[in-house]
Amino acid sequence: MRSVVLALLPVSAFAVYQFGLSVLLLLITTTVVAVATEWLFARLSGQGNTVSDWSAVITGLLLGLTLPPGFPLWMAAVAAFVGIALGKALFGGLGYNVMNPALVGRAFVQAAFPVAITTWTPAFAPERFAELIPSTLTLPFMQPVPIDDWVAGLGLDAWSGATPLALQKFQQIELPLSDVFSGTIAGSAGETSAILILVCGLWLAWRRMLDWRIPASVMAGAVLTALPFWLLDPTLYPSPWFVLCSGGLMLGAWFMASDMVASPVTARGAIIYGLFIGVLTVIIRLFGGLVEGVMYAILLANALGPLISGWTQPRVYGAGSRPKA
Amino acid sequence: MALFSIFPRRKTFDHGIYPVEHKELTADKPIRRMPFAPELVIPLEQHKGKPAIPTVRVGQEVVRGEPIAEADGHVSVPMHAPATGVIRDIALAPTAAGPKAPAIYLKVYQAASQRVLFDSAPDLAAMSRAELVAAVQQAGLVGLGGAAFPSHVKLVPPEGRTIETVLVNGCECEPYLTCDHRIMLEQTAALVRGIQLVLRATGAERAVIGVEDNKLDAVEHLRREIPADLPITAEAVQSKYPQGAERMLIKSLTGREVPVGGLPADVGVAVYNVGTLAQMGDLLPKGQGLIERVVTVSGPGVERPGNFMVPVGTPLRFLLEQVGLKESFGEVILGGPMMGMAVASLDVPVTKAVSGVVVLEREDLDLAERKVYPCIKCGACVEACPISLNPSVLGELAQVRDYATMAEHYHLDQCFECGCCAYVCPSNIPLTQYFRIAKAINREDEQ
Numbered sequence: 001m002r003s004v005v006l007a008l009l010p011v012s013a014f015a016v017y018q019f020g021l022s023v024l025l026l027l028i029t030t031t032v033v034a035v036a037t038e039w040l041f042a043r044l045s046g047q048g049n050t051v052s053d054w055s056a057v058i059t060g061l062l063l064g065l066t067l068p069p070g071f072p073l074w075m076a077a078v079a080a081f082v083g084i085a086l087g088k089a090l091f092g093g094l095g096y097n098v099m100n101p102a103l104v105g106r107a108f109v110q111a112a113f114p115v116a117i118t119t120w121t122p123a124f125a126p127e128r129f130a131e132l133i134p135s136t137l138t139l140p141f142m143q144p145v146p147i148d149d150w151v152a153g154l155g156l157d158a159w160s161g162a163t164p165l166a167l168q169k170f171q172q173i174e175l176p177l178s179d180v181f182s183g184t185i186a187g188s189a190g191e192t193s194a195i196l197i198l199v200c201g202l203w204l205a206w207r208r209m210l211d212w213r214i215p216a217s218v219m220a221g222a223v224l225t226a227l228p229f230w231l232l233d234p235t236l237y238p239s240p241w242f243v244l245c246s247g248g249l250m251l252g253a254w255f256m257a258s259d260m261v262a263s264p265v266t267a268r269g270a271i272i273y274g275l276f277i278g279v280l281t282v283i284i285r286l287f288g289g290l291v292e293g294v295m296y297a298i299l300l301a302n303a304l305g306p307l308i309s310g311w312t313q314p315r316v317y318g319a320g321s322r323p324k325a
Numbered sequence: 326m327a328l329f330s331i332f333p334r335r336k337t338f339d340h341g342i343y344p345v346e347h348k349e350l351t352a353d354k355p356i357r358r359m360p361f362a363p364e365l366v367i368p369l370e371q372h373k374g375k376p377a378i379p380t381v382r383v384g385q386e387v388v389r390g391e392p393i394a395e396a397d398g399h400v401s402v403p404m405h406a407p408a409t410g411v412i413r414d415i416a417l418a419p420t421a422a423g424p425k426a427p428a429i430y431l432k433v434y435q436a437a438s439q440r441v442l443f444d445s446a447p448d449l450a451a452m453s454r455a456e457l458v459a460a461v462q463q464a465g466l467v468g469l470g471g472a473a474f475p476s477h478v479k480l481v482p483p484e485g486r487t488i489e490t491v492l493v494n495g496c497e498c499e500p501y502l503t504c505d506h507r508i509m510l511e512q513t514a515a516l517v518r519g520i521q522l523v524l525r526a527t528g529a530e531r532a533v534i535g536v537e538d539n540k541l542d543a544v545e546h547l548r549r550e551i552p553a554d555l556p557i558t559a560e561a562v563q564s565k566y567p568q569g570a571e572r573m574l575i576k577s578l579t580g581r582e583v584p585v586g587g588l589p590a591d592v593g594v595a596v597y598n599v600g601t602l603a604q605m606g607d608l609l610p611k612g613q614g615l616i617e618r619v620v621t622v623s624g625p626g627v628e629r630p631g632n633f634m635v636p637v638g639t640p641l642r643f644l645l646e647q648v649g650l651k652e653s654f655g656e657v658i659l660g661g662p663m664m665g666m667a668v669a670s671l672d673v674p675v676t677k678a679v680s681g682v683v684v685l686e687r688e689d690l691d692l693a694e695r696k697v698y699p700c701i702k703c704g705a706c707v708e709a710c711p712i713s714l715n716p717s718v719l720g721e722l723a724q725v726r727d728y729a730t731m732a733e734h735y736h737l738d739q740c741f742e743c744g745c746c747a748y749v750c751p752s753n754i755p756l757t758q759y760f761r762i763a764k765a766i767n768r769e770d771e772q
């Protein structure tokens with residue numbers, strides 16, 4: 001699993017480059033807390049050293065990448081703790097969890113801190129390596145300070161505080177694809193550059209560390225669902241390419257849906273599971289109250305995983321075969 | 326691989342794995358004769374079914390080829406003396422499986438000519454099918470691919486079934502092994518004679534020799550050598566483990582699947598290993614019995630790997646002295662590394678079932694003792710299992726010792742311990758070992 005960590009490093013590095021020191025601290029916090037929680041629960045349950053399998057590092061990094069850049073560190077720590085404790089240790093540790101721990105952590109903070117998790121900050125703020133986003137260092141159990149004044153102080157004219165997804169959904173403004181693709185936009189720390197995620201994911205697929213069928217079918221599901229609506233009314237609905245490259249779809253498809261533990265074990269199952277995630281994501285985005293649907297789509301598909309595995313288990317050799325008279 | 330499945334490809338079965346072959350060590354090594362060990366140890370149970378019953382007494386002198394034990398019923402075969410010598414003892418001897426079993430100890434007369442004296446060439450052409458079947462049993466022939474099932478039993482399909490096609494197994498999918506490859510190249514005439522005999526005995530219309538496409542030279546050679554007027558063809562199948570497993574080869578060559586709990590005869594075929602048929606074609610016309618077989622001795626722990634004609638009963642210790650055992654040798658495996666068995670003692674003899682002796686180095690073993698992680702549901706085992714079982718679920722059930730559920734709901738009894746699942750498991754879970762134990766415990770419970 002070390003190679004999954006390796007593949008996440010470029011994505012993390014870009015996130016830090018884009019949003020500055022705050023994201024560096026954010027990623028360190030989630031990773032350290034995830035690993036510490038893993039260590040603690042392994043101790044408590046007598047499983048020995050499970051940190052060395054790297055899976056907690058992956059969870060920590062992934063979680064950090066899905067959070068807004070200025071997310072208060074104490075909240076991030078809570079997310080990491082909840083992700084590992086509730087999402088993994090409760091089920092019996094690595095291999096027994098039903099859902100992706102990073103997403104469980106994120107879902108928890110999404111419900112607990114609805115404001116903080118939708119507070120976005122501009123990318124490439126001029127002083128991003130010199131100063132932190134004010135909300136980052138919020139004291140534990142305090143609400144973050146509003147960052148409007150700080151953002152205003154940056155002197156960016158066009159800043160609306162909205163992600164490309166929100167812009168599209170509520171104002172039907174579709175940002176240029178090139179921006180969305182390369183990641184020079186607002187959004188969660190690590191989900192903004194579709195191209196980087198794609199490259200790292202492809203590398204993992206080539207190394208056979210992930211099942212290419214899952215990201216491929218997630219993307220196919222999303223495109224196929226978005227296409228008819230866009231054809232119907234391109235001014236109201238986003239284009240399929242925009243759907244693909246915006247928000248957490250890429251990160252979700254390549255790094256979270258593909259989590260082996262929580263996805264079906266059969267080849268056909270993987271495709272059904274991926275399509276399900278892709279379709280559901282777009283439906284939530286277009287018709288749900290939420291701006292982004294990847295997280296809930298994946299969690300729901302995770303829950304269905306074992307069921308899908310059961311349905312798609314290939315027929316046992318000779319089971320349907322009848323003797324020749 | 327599924328990505329490329331749209332392109333036409335060789336005949337094959339579903340799933341399976343691609344282990345490193347290591348066949349280059351011995352593939353071009355012609356079969357050479359192994360000298361006689363000072364003493365041969367001939368277990369009475371070298372085949373599936375009932376052990377043979379000794380017909381000699383301690384102190385009796387025997388001539389090479391002379392019967393020394395008779396078959397006990399239909400599913401059993403006789404034994405013949407692999408060398409001229411004297412019976413020293415009939416006693417327990419170590420076996421590959423572990424527990425000791427009765428065997429005949431034969432002290433070899435090193436000065437004897439070792440000519441096979443039991444020649445009484447029968448008139449094969451005049452024999453009826455039943456007489457042919459009896460002759461095959463008398464020759465002590467068993468499946469030399471490793472299964473060691475008495476060959477004559479498969480010649481007679483159960484009531485209501487007919488055998489249309491004889492499949493000849495020249496796949497040799499186990500890494501390291503090349504003895505069947507050499508047999509196809511060097512003993513072609515005997516092989517063709519053996520196939521003809523089986524065609525006659527079974528009444529089948531045709532025979533197809535299935536060879537993995539890593540041995541295309543053998544396919545071409547066979548196509549050249551087989552007389553055009555015979556209904557025998559050679560066919561290349563994909564090189565993929567376990568292509569040489571009976572049920573896999575049937576699927577690859579005929580597209581049919583043997584029904585669960587059924588026999589190959591249920592889909593109109595019988596499968597014979599090339600080595601078995603080459604021996605049959607050689608022995609039957611001369612009226613002789615099986616006293617030696619071709620064995621690949623290979624692996625990184627061996628100085629001079631090669632293919633050898635080895636007298637049955639040769640102790641491994643003697644065999645390995647001849648090829649030179651490296652200082653660093655670790656485990657000695659009978660058969661191939663995928664399905665073979667590691668032996669506990671070098672006093673274990675080569676039996677009719679031993680197609681190869683693979684010696685690994687100590688380093689290889691350290692690698693084998695890797696840390697076991699929990700199952701991460703990666704599905705690699707599901708994609709590998711040639712029977713399409715779910716080794717992931719089976720493994721978890723085995724860990725909680727729920728052997729009954731494994732058998733009732735997850736087809737444990739269909740697992741033939743091919744080792745594919747354990748080979749691909751990134752968590753190093755010894756799945757095949759779990760299943761072997763689970764099956765043994767279920768068998769005990771049934772009794």
Ligand code: SF4
Binds near residue numbers: 709716745746757
């Ligand atoms: S050992 Fe059994 S379960 Fe494992 S791959 Fe082979 S047949 Fe399938």
Ligand code: SF4
Binds near residue numbers: 749
């Ligand atoms: S290969 Fe091993 S880790 Fe993967 S699903 Fe099978 S048992 Fe689990």
